[in-house]
Amino acid sequence: MIKIAVMGLGTVGTGVVKVVEANETPIYHKLGDKLEVKTALVRRFKENSPYRSLMTDQFSDIENDPEIAVVVETIGGVDAAYTYTKRALCAGKHVVTANKQLVAEHGCELLRLAKEHHVNYLFEASVAGGIPILHPLTQCMAANRVDEIYGILNGTTNYILTKMVREGATFADALKEAQEKGYAEADPTADVEGIDAGRKTCILSDLAFGHQTDPSVVPMEGISRIDLKDVEIAEKAGYRIKLLGRCLRLENDGRTAYVAPHVIPVDNPIAGVEDVFNAVVVRGNATGEVMFYGKGAGELPTASACVADVIEALQATPGRPEISWDDNTDGFRDPLELTSSYYVRVKGAPSEKFGDVKILSQEAGQSAFITSAMTGHEIQSLTADALACLRVLA
Amino acid sequence: MIKIAVMGLGTVGTGVVKVVEANETPIYHKLGDKLEVKTALVRRFKENSPYRSLMTDQFSDIENDPEIAVVVETIGGVDAAYTYTKRALCAGKHVVTANKQLVAEHGCELLRLAKEHHVNYLFEASVAGGIPILHPLTQCMAANRVDEIYGILNGTTNYILTKMVREGATFADALKEAQEKGYAEADPTADVEGIDAGRKTCILSDLAFGHQTDPSVVPMEGISRIDLKDVEIAEKAGYRIKLLGRCLRLENDGRTAYVAPHVIPVDNPIAGVEDVFNAVVVRGNATGEVMFYGKGAGELPTASACVADVIEALQATPGRPEISWDDNTDGFRDPLELTSSYYVRVKGAPSEKFGDVKILSQEAGQSAFITSAMTGHEIQSLTADALACLRVLA
Numbered sequence: 001m002i003k004i005a006v007m008g009l010g011t012v013g014t015g016v017v018k019v020v021e022a023n024e025t026p027i028y029h030k031l032g033d034k035l036e037v038k039t040a041l042v043r044r045f046k047e048n049s050p051y052r053s054l055m056t057d058q059f060s061d062i063e064n065d066p067e068i069a070v071v072v073e074t075i076g077g078v079d080a081a082y083t084y085t086k087r088a089l090c091a092g093k094h095v096v097t098a099n100k101q102l103v104a105e106h107g108c109e110l111l112r113l114a115k116e117h118h119v120n121y122l123f124e125a126s127v128a129g130g131i132p133i134l135h136p137l138t139q140c141m142a143a144n145r146v147d148e149i150y151g152i153l154n155g156t157t158n159y160i161l162t163k164m165v166r167e168g169a170t171f172a173d174a175l176k177e178a179q180e181k182g183y184a185e186a187d188p189t190a191d192v193e194g195i196d197a198g199r200k201t202c203i204l205s206d207l208a209f210g211h212q213t214d215p216s217v218v219p220m221e222g223i224s225r226i227d228l229k230d231v232e233i234a235e236k237a238g239y240r241i242k243l244l245g246r247c248l249r250l251e252n253d254g255r256t257a258y259v260a261p262h263v264i265p266v267d268n269p270i271a272g273v274e275d276v277f278n279a280v281v282v283r284g285n286a287t288g289e290v291m292f293y294g295k296g297a298g299e300l301p302t303a304s305a306c307v308a309d310v311i312e313a314l315q316a317t318p319g320r321p322e323i324s325w326d327d328n329t330d331g332f333r334d335p336l337e338l339t340s341s342y343y344v345r346v347k348g349a350p351s352e353k354f355g356d357v358k359i360l361s362q363e364a365g366q367s368a369f370i371t372s373a374m375t376g377h378e379i380q381s382l383t384a385d386a387l388a389c390l391r392v393l394a
Numbered sequence: 395m396i397k398i399a400v401m402g403l404g405t406v407g408t409g410v411v412k413v414v415e416a417n418e419t420p421i422y423h424k425l426g427d428k429l430e431v432k433t434a435l436v437r438r439f440k441e442n443s444p445y446r447s448l449m450t451d452q453f454s455d456i457e458n459d460p461e462i463a464v465v466v467e468t469i470g471g472v473d474a475a476y477t478y479t480k481r482a483l484c485a486g487k488h489v490v491t492a493n494k495q496l497v498a499e500h501g502c503e504l505l506r507l508a509k510e511h512h513v514n515y516l517f518e519a520s521v522a523g524g525i526p527i528l529h530p531l532t533q534c535m536a537a538n539r540v541d542e543i544y545g546i547l548n549g550t551t552n553y554i555l556t557k558m559v560r561e562g563a564t565f566a567d568a569l570k571e572a573q574e575k576g577y578a579e580a581d582p583t584a585d586v587e588g589i590d591a592g593r594k595t596c597i598l599s600d601l602a603f604g605h606q607t608d609p610s611v612v613p614m615e616g617i618s619r620i621d622l623k624d625v626e627i628a629e630k631a632g633y634r635i636k637l638l639g640r641c642l643r644l645e646n647d648g649r650t651a652y653v654a655p656h657v658i659p660v661d662n663p664i665a666g667v668e669d670v671f672n673a674v675v676v677r678g679n680a681t682g683e684v685m686f687y688g689k690g691a692g693e694l695p696t697a698s699a700c701v702a703d704v705i706e707a708l709q710a711t712p713g714r715p716e717i718s719w720d721d722n723t724d725g726f727r728d729p730l731e732l733t734s735s736y737y738v739r740v741k742g743a744p745s746e747k748f749g750d751v752k753i754l755s756q757e758a759g760q761s762a763f764i765t766s767a768m769t770g771h772e773i774q775s776l777t778a779d780a781l782a783c784l785r786v787l788a
Contacts, residue, residue, distance in 0.1 A: 026536070131681075132534030272666050288524065
């Protein structure tokens with residue numbers, strides 16, 4: 001019998017307990033032993049919870065329990081999660097997490113700490129929930145130089161954009177409906193302003209390029225300023241607007257990362273990713289583009305990714321070398337240095353400075369068009385008065 | 395310095411040598427050591443090959459070389475590949491392969507042999523080329539009970555079907571073009587009759603359900619009898635025809651597997667997989683449906699999957715428990731037991747026996763329609779005289 005603890009009994013934490021119970025047989029088959037959740041750390045006891053007997057409000061009950069081999073952290077945020085993760089690793093316990101903020105901000109340090117204590121710190125569930133992406137990226141694509149990753153990393157914003165496309169809903173109305181359905185928080189800032197996607201983008205960049213990408217320097221633009229008019233013009237012209245997190249390898253060990261809405265040709269497979277689904281595209285120099293698609297959030301998908309990491313932690317050679325990055329943040333470059341085409345909408349006709357443009361729409365005294373390729377700096381200098389300006393994914 | 399051998403210097407074998415050279419840096423980063431191809435087994439020496447110095451025509455040069463830790467088998471087929479794989483495993487060398495026929499027919503035995511000799515037998519490249527699928531299935535989705543896998547597993551047939559949809563080409567014309575472009579062999583039987591997809595389906599079934607699925611009992615239907623007329627009717631009605639390999643978990647430890655063309659609603663993400671691309675959908679009881687998409691064949695994608703397995707073999711705990719299945723073939727059931735809707739085209743009007751049908755087209759004295767759900771046995775008894783009958787993916 002292998003015993004684990006869960007910290008936090010919210011959606012994901014409860015899901016972990018359920019997955020361990022429901023999938024006892026396949027888990028036994030993988031581990032060669034039975035897995036059991038012994039302890040669950042909560043802030044307040046809930047007397048009528050079916051998991052009452054697991055609960056403790058003392059972290060030390062987990063920290064000092066030699067029977068507990070793995071701790072699953074689903075507290076979220078930094079404060080308590082950070083402290084308890086460090087203490088659990090120092091106590092020689094593997095830690096598995098779904099906490100993207102903690103990994104994005106302190107992953108480098110926590111991985112180092114894990115290595116020092118010959119345990120694993122694993123976080124497959126922190127990016128794209130139940131979709132396997134971190135493991136395939138670091139292991140299955142290990143023979144590639146990874147040059148780029150982009151993805152739809154936030155289900156809430158993708159749900160809102162899908163509503164805008166399909167039903168002609170405005171951003172405000174679509175957000176309201178997402179909140180009513182429980183897809184968006186009462187305070188939706190982290191989702192709609194691209195911060196959640198940004199944290200996940202940082203983790204992907206860390207793993208792909210081997211150096212810390214500090215979330216505070218990554219430009220994150222959300223979807224709150226997207227005008228339904230641009231959604232409609234793009235759609236009629238064979239494009240779709242999606243919020244992408246993206247990171248790229250640049251020359252001389254450089255790299256960049258950002259989150260922004262993109263205009264994407266509908267024949268790109270990622271344009272067809274709808275509702276709360278997520279998708280991540282990894283471009284390797286040997287494999288080309290590989291896409292991973294599925295449910296990026298939710299109780300059971302995210303929990304099952306945590307439990308897979310529990311199994312991995314218990315099976316793997318401790319301190320596998322591939323899952324780490326250094327804290328050198330020097331090579332990060334402003335994504336405005338990148339060159340691409342842009343979707344622009346202006347009053348009147350497009351200026352010649354936009355190059356050889358492709359007109360998508362001309363009506364009511366406005367023009368919408370795709371520009372020639374230019375840097376972000378150039379497009380900024382040309383679009384101070386524009387009604388809309390969105391990067392095009394080539 | 396870690397040294398490996400390649401058996402066979404065809405497309406994939408040559409790709410392995412290229413990937414090891416080109417991606418020396420990322421591979422070093424993963425292994426903590428330099429990787430080098432020391433020896434390549436060929437049938438005939440090619441004097442002007444850039445790899446002439448690696449070549450041997452004696453397998454014993456590899457078998458008896460204590461420096462060689464991993465052997466990559468890209469010979470293909472069974473005969474020599476089977477013999478040399480067994481001898482390499484018995485000599486204590488890890489073996490990595492892209493050979494789906496050998497894995498589908500003898501994987502169970504070869505995995506057992508590998509375990510006995512404390513080495514790995516890995517074959518990520520055998521299914522869907524450069525797309526990570528076997529590893530995510532066995533490792534990242536380890537906390538799921540896998541209930542179903544289906545996928546577009548053969549690029550040649552998908553290319554042909556895409557030509558039929560986009561350009562209105564007949565099967566014969568599209569096949570000819572695929573042969574001219576080098577996507578199809580001079581003898582295209584294994585591709586167009588579903589045998590290649592069938593072998594890959596068996597491997598997926600073996601890993602997902604834990605028991606040997608014998609290719610000789612798996613019904614494999616290809617695309618050679620698909621009429622352009624049905625492609626067109628389906629397309630106009632919002633469906634697309636794709637060749638799928640599919641395996642399902644059934645009650646009482648049962649399972650089934652088959653390859654057949656399917657009619658798929660266009661809003662299913664797999665319907666948008668075009669040209670030579672592959673995609674595999676895995677349905678887990680916790681994760682739901684997860685899709686893996688990318689290039690399923692080609693020199694560098696397939697070779698990079700082999701090299702990733704080389705890295706995995708050198709890193710992993712020998713004999714990881716999860717990659718194995720037993721040789722009990724009892725639970726295999728005829729896919730005609732499955733229930734689904736069917737696309738049927740008949741002369742005249744549909745009989746009432748097809749249930750509550752959805753008419754897609756009625757012209758020139760023929761009707762095309764989607765039936766109510768029924769078993770394969772039932773539909774067979776109703777369609778002896780039908781002009782077309784294809785399973786619908788719900």
